[in-house]
Amino acid sequence: MKGLKFLLLGVCVAFAACSAQSPSVQVSDKGTHWSWDKGTIVVETPERPAGQTSVIGLTTPKMDVVRVGFVGLGMRGPGAVERFTHIPGTQIVALCDYEQERAEKCQQYLKKASMPKAAVYSGEKGYEELCKRDDIDLVYIATDWLHHFPVAICAMENGKNVAIEVPSAMNMEECWALIDMSEKTRKHCMILENCCYDWFEMNTLNMAQQGVFGEVLRAQGAYIHNLEPFWDHYWKNGEADKLGWRLDYNMKHRGDVYATHGLGPVAQALDIHRGDRMKTLVAMDTKSAVGKALVEERTGETCNNFRNGDHTTTLIRTENGKVIEIQHNVMTPQPYNRLYQLTGTKGFANKYPVQGYALDAKQMSASGVEPKVDDLSSHSFLPKDEMGALVEKYQHPILKKYGEMAKEVGGHGGMDFIMDSRLVYCLQNGLPLDMDVYDMAEWCCLAELGELSMDNNCAAVAFPDFTRGEWNKVQGYKHAYASPEDEAATMEKAKAFTEKLKEQGAKEWAEEK
Structure with missing residues (x-):
């Protein structure tokens, strides 16, 4: 009996010791590490890999021309291709979809705009060949949700900036992998959230920033x-x-x-x-x-x-x-x-x-x-x-700047065009x-x-801290702008390029007749 009491006492002591230790880390079915802390689930923030630094405020060298490859031409992709034909200083270099017919169909937008034909890629891995090209600056991704991530990773690995339709990442593992790849390659990884560019939201944001509502x-x-x-x-x-x-x-x-x-x-x-x-x-x-x-x-x-x-x-x-x-x-x-x-x-x-x-x-x-x-x-x-x-x-x-033209070009009432125009503007001006x-x-x-x-x-x-401790480094959300002089010079170059590109495209399409 004494032996049994001693054994039970030992079990209790061991249990108490285990309870006093930090909670054990659990792993979700998606691979996310988390633990309990006083009734709250705490999701782990992985350490930043050696050699990486934050991309808050990331800029890349100015691009006189933004050369674009589009991947995913089902529901939203074709509209994006059409919108880019209205943005000076862009060139649509390549079109890619799982189904070749969808990619080929988007050539009609280039023909209508008198722009040269784009290279076409298709099949399950067609995007890999597109990403390997050395004449693309931006890969614009509008696939189904599950392919946003692999295309974006492939593009950044091949030195391309990426813009990804929503939702751009489907789980924590993908979020962290995209962050790490952007930090490692120093390439932009932008979520194409068009609702940030709707009229009411933009005007209200400006009011909030100017203190109209007091503290929100x-x-x-x-x-x-x-x-x-x-x-x-x-x-x-x-x-x-x-x-x-x-x-x-x-x-x-x-x-x-x-x-x-x-x-x-x-x-x-x-x-x-x-x-x-x-x-x-x-x-x-x-x-x-x-x-x-x-x-x-x-x-x-x-x-x-x-x-x-x-x-x-x-x-x-x-x-x-x-x-x-x-x-x-x-x-x-x-x-x-x-x-x-x-x-x-x-x-x-x-x-x-x-x-x-x-x-x-x-x-x-x-x-x-x-x-x-x-x-x-x-x-x-x-x-x-x-x-x-x-x-x-x-x-x-x-x-x-963009409102009137956006209403003419369209895309969810024009906000898609404003979003694309701002993306190109920032790349062209190195912002x-x-x-x-x-x-x-x-x-x-x-x-x-x-x-x-x-x-x-x-x-x-x-929440984990995706910035890894730098969420307070910048005070206040702001849009970046070039000086009026730089902006004018950039636009002059962009318009001149597009004019020549249209001359080339018109000639190529005429030769096909």
């Missing part, structure tokens, strides 16, 4: 878009594929898998990794009802595990005590909605479903616009005239891009971190 304390964003009319338009891998790549991905993955349209614009307004950082999140979702039914309708089989809830909500708290709410719903019938809402100590902005600003008379006057009504109150949105005067005063410089690889990681990581939260009873999850 809370922000909302979303991607609420019933995709019922689109599910069957996503590429299917042969006749056996009944779902298409996007519905299949939603079936297999929990969390906000498409967070960037809602998160990107509000992250800029809150200066994320430019004086503040996302610190902790909690995610919750509804059960899957519509998603489950979609699979069953298409396969004729029972679907017992559709991972993505019909509606997912993620709450984020920042280092400086701000709160962000992001929603995702592509399943239920309701109007399109990205929310975009800023709540400040002195004002309020809201885009969906009602677009408007709320300021009292005192704050309106302090913002440089005298109200025409006597009873202006922040209890309701500004009247039409006051709102128009506010928007006119705070129209973003980028909209002044930091509007969005860097850390933005990409921060905006894309909600998918896996939210999944981790919900799979652990909606536990709090601590």
Whole structure:
């Protein structure tokens, strides 16, 4: 009996000793290392590999001409090709898609613009040959989600800058690999988040930066878009594929898998990794009802595990005590909605479903616009005239430069063209891009971190620091601009190049007749 008591005592002592030690590190099915700390899941921030340094504020040498290769020419890619034919100082060198016919079809945009034919690549590994070319500066990636990462890595390994459609990375492993590759190669890795360039978001960002709303304390964003009319338009891998790549991905993955349209614009307004950082999140979702039914309708089989809830909500708290709410719903019938809402100590902005600003008379006057009504109150949105005067005063410089042409060229109302134009502008002028690889990681990581939260009873999850300690190095989000003299000189060269390129292209197309 004494021996048994002694044995039990030893077990208790050993258990207590183990409990007192640091929590054991766990590894998710995606390879992410995490541990518990006082009820919070802490995701590991890997050490920066030797020889790498931060790419915050990264610049590359000025490019008189931006030579582009496009990979992925299904739904969004062709529109990007067409838009680039309107941007002076660019040359479309190569077109690539899994299906050769899609790539060849995009030659029509070059012909219409009197630009020379581009080289065509196709097949599963066609992008590798494109990336090996020595006459490409930028690889523009608009493939399905699962191919964003391998194409981007291949491009940077071959010395190319990359611009990646959303979501640019599907899990933490991909986020870190893209960060490391950008830091290692000193090449830009930009997320193509077009919603950062919509009119209301840009003007509101300018207002926030000028203090119109006081200190912004809370922000909302979303991607609420019933995709019922689109599910069957996503590429299917042969006749056996009944779902298409996007519905299949939603079936297999929990969390906000498409967070960037809602998160990107509000992250800029809150200066994320430019004086503040996302610190902790909690995610919750509804059960899957519509998603489950979609699979069953298409396969004729029972679907017992559709991972993505019909509606997912993620709450984020920042280092400086701000709160962000992001929603995702592509399943239920309701109007399109990205929310975009800023709540400040002195004002309020809201885009969906009602677009408007709320300021009292005192704050309106302090913002440089005298109200025409006597009873202006922040209890309701500004009247039409006051709102128009506010928007006119705070129209973003980028909209002044590109807005009118963007409406003519199009692309989600013009914001795609503004995004592409800014990308080219920064490369031509040797400036930091509007969005860097850390933005990409921060905006894309909600998918896996939210999944981790919900799979652990909606536990709090601590964000890793993608900047590895440099989130406070830059104070305030800013767009970079060249001097008026440099800008004019760059544009003159760009227009001269495009004029000659069109002469060459017109001659080549005429010879084909």
